[in-house]
Structures are given as structure tokens and as C-alpha cells.
Amino acid sequence: MPDNLTAPPVDELLRLRDRTVLVTGASGGIGAGVAVRLAEAGATVIAHANAHPERLQPVLAACRKYGVAAHGVQGDLSDPDVVEAIVDEAGTLHGVVNNAALQPLSPLTSMDVTEFDRVFEVNVRAVFLVTQAVSNRAIAEGTPLSIVNIASIEGEVPAPAHSHYAASKAAVIMHTRAAALEFGPSGIRVNVVCPGLINRPGLDEDWPDGVERWHRAAPLGRLGTPADIADACLFLLSDAARWITGATLRVDGGVTANHPF
Template sequence: MSAAAGFEGLGLRDRIVIVSGAGGGGIGTAVTRLVATAGATVVAVSRSKDNLDTHINPLAAEGLSVIPVAADAGTDEGITKVLERVADLPGSLHGLVNVAGGADPATWMPATRVTREDWRALFAQNLETMFFMSQGVARALREQGSPGSIVSVSSISGMNTAPFHIAYGTAKAALVAATRTLAVELAQDGIRVNAVAPGVTETPASRAYVGTDPDRDRRAITMGRRGQPEEQAGPILFLLSDLSTYLTGQTLLVDGGLNLRWTHLGGDHTSLFLENEDFRAAITR
């Protein structure tokens, strides 16, 4: 039985999908596994060769069609490297998943303390990388003369407020706006552009500032728990696939109903998920 058994109708067999930000062991890695299992060849991109060795090479060893590429998707040189690797592969380019982004714990702070350097760095990491990678793939799809699908990862912080994380939240909101405009411009080429906005998801990156507290999760999240990377990968696969051929310009909130019970802010307006009191104190000073 092939790896793609059970995924008929998705239209991904023998197609190439780029996953930018594949190597972190979280959403990007989960997307890489699922999309490859659905029959696509996945070009898995990460700045870190070590991350590719740890999280992506084992997928290839399992027999999945995964091609690791060490490149910085935040640079023109990195994007060129990725697209040149795609051009060398059999099959046609179909899609892109923009996962690369995020924010270090040090970027949490009051709005009054954010510097221009902080602001620009988070916009570069979360918006510019998405936009210019999407631009490069859209150009390649146009030259190829075939339709395709671009899916980017925003955040619940870009769909609501982001207290003490204003630059990150604003960058993720801008990603949603860029998704809508790209969807309009690229529609005549048959290129669909959508996004997902994850809620609190259990990933290696989130563990830097989100502690384990099942009681808190039950209070804050309608479904009573944090999401898993695989639960973000499923909606992303749907948006990539032929099951969503009449859907573009949308951002799908995948948050377990967190937005329905927007009660995760404490009396000081910091997130209840930030259980480390030293960290909480540091970001509000």
C-alpha cells in the first residue's frame, strides 16, 4: 500500500509542495509529514541544517518523498536556492506553506518599550519572509502555467489583541491582509492564497513561555486543551488540496475555540499561559 493510500481526491500525488520553516519539530514538520504522506514531494526548507538532520531526514528515511534544503527563506538568495532545487525535481510545482516566523521570548514587552529594531525584526521574520517566498512561488507557477495553492501561518494574535506582543500580533495581522490581496491578484492565474491562524499549540517554540497547566487550559479554551501540530497540519493540507478549489483569501482560525472564550487574560492583562512569574514581571516592566 502506498504512502498516499487514503488520500485520494486531494490531488497532491506527483506534485511538489514547498514547506518554508519545516525543520523546527512543530507545525512545519507535521505539515511536511502529512503532505508527503498524501503523495506530494515536499521540499522541506529550514535555515538550520541541524534541524533538518533531526526532524526531516528521519521522514525521508521512512520512505516519504521529502527533500531537505538548508536555506534562509528570509533572503533572496535563499528563495532562489529553493526554487532552483524545485526545478531539478520531477513533477510540477503545486504549492507553498509558509510556516517560517515566530518570535523569541525576549520580544515580549510593553508597547512603550518596543524599539524600531524590535518592530522591523518581527515584521521581517513574520511578514516579509511570507510575502517574498509567496512572490517567488507565484512567479514560478505563472511561468509553469499551472494553478497552485499558497497557505501561510498567521496566529490568533493577528486575529484579536496581542497585549505585550504588539509587533508580533501586528505582523501576523498584516500577513492576513497580504493573504487577501494576493488572493485577488493571483486568482486569474488559478493560484489560491489562504492562511490558518493557530491558537495555543504545543510546539518546541511555544514551550519557551507556555507552561503545562491542564486546569488553566480547560478554563481558557473551549475544547479544554492546547492543540497539537498535527491538528494544524490537517487544515493546511485541506487548503493545499483539491478539496478547497473554490476557497481563496480566507484565514481559518484553528484554535480549539479559544476565541469563543476570550478569557485567557488575567487582571494585569497578561496571558494566563505565562506561568513563569519572573518572565511575566520582565515583560511588563
């Protein structure tokens, strides 16, 4: 068997030693869970935050407990100059998780165009800018790269008062496929993870009827956790997914497999 087709040993499939990964929106929730899990797998982690960079400190501390380097970066990723600066500061990257996003609630009848535009700036424009910048650098360096975009099942199944969010996540799904098509010949893989409802402190109190409906609808009968999404990202970044690109991975407890009526 040619060397480039030899599968790594099983105990090495999910190891990320000697790899550096940028995780955007890493200051809490899914992003924090992803950053710490990748550190556990041996990656050097570049953790990004925008509005609250101080919230990165416990995330970085948790990463460093695994004996890896972890650094924080800050900035608005819808600004191309900020993206270029962050990518330059990060240096050679082997992986990226585009997780930063906004999810406001607004019915279409009263949605402000400024809010609509901002959702697309953060959820779509930033994904494009980061993907472009890190891919151009990887191509120039000849470095293999894996990009994982975090979308949502709402990119395929919308929810009330989320039309801008759902549309932005649908755009991320298609952008992922387009990037995989263009960058594959350069050794760059691009995939998308679509989370379902992820638990967080206070969710039961804030949305009790929605949580109850989710439990009834999800075949696996529970909410998701940041760890569930982190493990999907780890898989797609790792050598276990070496022949996977342009894929959409739903991580939703099976809820989108349920009947719609």
C-alpha cells in the same frame, strides 16, 4: 457536468501524489508536523530551515518513511536572492506553506526597533518574497498552485508583549487576501491558517498559568498540536479545497468564539 467541475473521488481528495510542496520553517514544531503529514499524503517535500538546518534531518527521515522524496534547503527568506535560489532549486512547485516566523516577547515601552524590524522581515517580508517568487514561476509554467500562510489568532486578538508579532500576523492575513484576489485568475489559491496555542515540550512548565487559562477558555478544552495545524494545511492544499481562496481558517479549539469578558 463539465470536466473542470467534476469532483475527485472521495478517497483521492486529500492525496498529494505527483505534487511538490515547499514548507518553510520545517525544522521543528508546526513546520515539522506539516512536512511529515504532507509526505504521508504523497507529496514530495522541500523542507526549509534557516538558523539550524541540521534539525531538518529527522524531519526528512520521517518524510521518507512514506516512500516520497524529501529535500532540505537553508537560508534567510527575508533576502530576495536567497528566496530566488531556493525556488530555483525546488523546481516546479504545486504547494507552499509559509510557516517560518519569529515570536519574541517585548513590551512596547522597551521594544527595540531592531527587534521590531526583524519580526516584520521574517514574518511578513519573507511571506511576500516567497509568494511572489513561486507565483511568478507558476504563472510562467501554467502550473496550478496552492499557498497556505501560517498566521495566528493573534493577528485578530493581540496578547501582551506581542505587539510586533500580532501586527505582523495581521499583515499576513491581509496579504493572503490580496494575493488571492490578484492570483486567482491564474489558478493560484492563497489561504491562511490561524493557529491557537500549540503544545510543545516544556510549555506546561514555562507558562503554567497561561496553559490553565487556555484550558478554561477553549470550548474543546485542550491545547492544539502540530498535527491539528498540519491537517488544516493538508485540506487547503488538496483538491478538497479547490474552490477556496482568500479564506482565514482559525484552528484554535474554538477559543476565539468565547466571550471576551
